[in-house]
Amino acid sequence: MSTSLTPPWTIKREVLIKDEEPTDPRYGCPPEKRTIEQLLEYGVINLDKPPGPTSHEVVAWVKRILGIERAGHGGTLEPH
Numbered sequence: 001m002s003t004s005l006t007p008p009w010t011i012k013r014e015v016l017i018k019d020e021e022p023t024d025p026r027y028g029c030p031p032e033k034r035t036i037e038q039l040l041e042y043g044v045i046n047l048d049k050p051p052g053p054t055s056h057e058v059v060a061w062v063k064r065i066l067g068i069e070r071a072g073h074g075g076t077l078e079p080h
Contacts, residue, residue, distance in 0.1 A: 040066060045062065047062070055073050058073070059071050059072060
């Protein structure tokens with residue numbers, strides 16, 4: 001029995017918006033208008049860690065590549 005899976009990136013998706021409200025500039029701005037610096041300061045990087053390097057090594061690489069002092073990881077980055 002053969003099962004065919006559709007790759008997620010080939011599925012057409014739509015963003016459903018129920019209501020739109022303007023963002024009060026006193027409380028920030030829409031994500032698409034944030035600078036790279038703001039995204040890095042307040043954002044999250046989803047990372048698919050390959051087998052081999054430790055979670056600690058990957059965090060050190062991210063800090064060095066992005067030129068930042070603080071970074072960390074939540075949970076485990078170890079593959080199953």
